[in-house]
Amino acid sequence: xxDVSDIPDPASRPxxxxxxxxxxxxxxxxxxxxxxxxxxGREGLTVPAIASRAGVTASTIYRRWGDLGxxxxxxxxxxxxxxxxxxxxxxxxxxxxxxxEQYVDEMTSVPGRAMLRDLLGTQDHAMAGKCLxxxxxxxxxxxxxxxxxxxxxxxxxxxxxxxxxxxMFRIVFANxxxxxxxxxxxxxTALQPR
Numbered sequence: 001x002x003d004v005s006d007i008p009d010p011a012s013r014p015x016x017x018x019x020x021x022x023x024x025x026x027x028x029x030x031x032x033x034x035x036x037x038x039x040x041g042r043e044g045l046t047v048p049a050i051a052s053r054a055g056v057t058a059s060t061i062y063r064r065w066g067d068l069g070x071x072x073x074x075x076x077x078x079x080x081x082x083x084x085x086x087x088x089x090x091x092x093x094x095x096x097x098x099x100x101e102q103y104v105d106e107m108t109s110v111p112g113r114a115m116l117r118d119l120l121g122t123q124d125h126a127m128a129g130k131c132l133x134x135x136x137x138x139x140x141x142x143x144x145x146x147x148x149x150x151x152x153x154x155x156x157x158x159x160x161x162x163x164x165x166x167x168m169f170r171i172v173f174a175n176x177x178x179x180x181x182x183x184x185x186x187x188x189t190a191l192q193p194r
Contacts, residue, residue, distance in 0.1 A: 025054075026074075032054035033075045036050060042114075050071070077130045086142050087099070088145060092151045093187075095142045095145060095146070097187060099142060100163060103138075104167055107171055108171055108177045119131060120172065139159050143155075158190050162186055162187075162190030166182070
């Protein structure tokens with residue numbers, strides 16, 4: 001069973017996060033979800049099992065998340081939260097390509113696809129919006145770096161529309177893994193100045 005006192009406080013991460021007891025409960029419940037998935041797969045994910053593993057009551061989970069689907073989407077969003085800034089490879093294009101390679105690998109992995117299913121399985125559109133925010137923030141970091149170097153990078157939205165959108169379409173709607181040649185072509189097209 002997860003000991004709430006052993007879990008790092010998510011409030012220490014950048015961005016808005018609940019503080020104090022609320023943060024500890026969220027961390028314990030999220031950890032319980034991940035542990036149960038590792039131990040018993042998706043079949044082991046029930047609100048009572050998660051509550052027991054997290055050391056909270058089921059009513060706490062229902063009060064905070066409403067249902068299992070929203071809880072799983074919340075865990076997925078947290079797992080998508082970038083741990084580090086994008087690598088600095090020396091230029092906007094090199095930074096972007098390195099980040100895109102990692103992004104595509106993560107999103108097409110088995111855990112990545114499971115996270116996407118969890119996000120799409122909820123009616124809470126704010127969860128999907130958070131994913132777009134994380135992605136946009138990472139590209140913005142790459143752009144800011146490029147601007148500091150005197151480069152003239154394309155707007156973030158061009159990368160979102162030109163590369164991220166077709167990548168996600170292939171993963172979510174075509175249930176396919178975007179091939180590197182396609183990602184390269186989309187990237188070259190998106191990097192063309194308008």
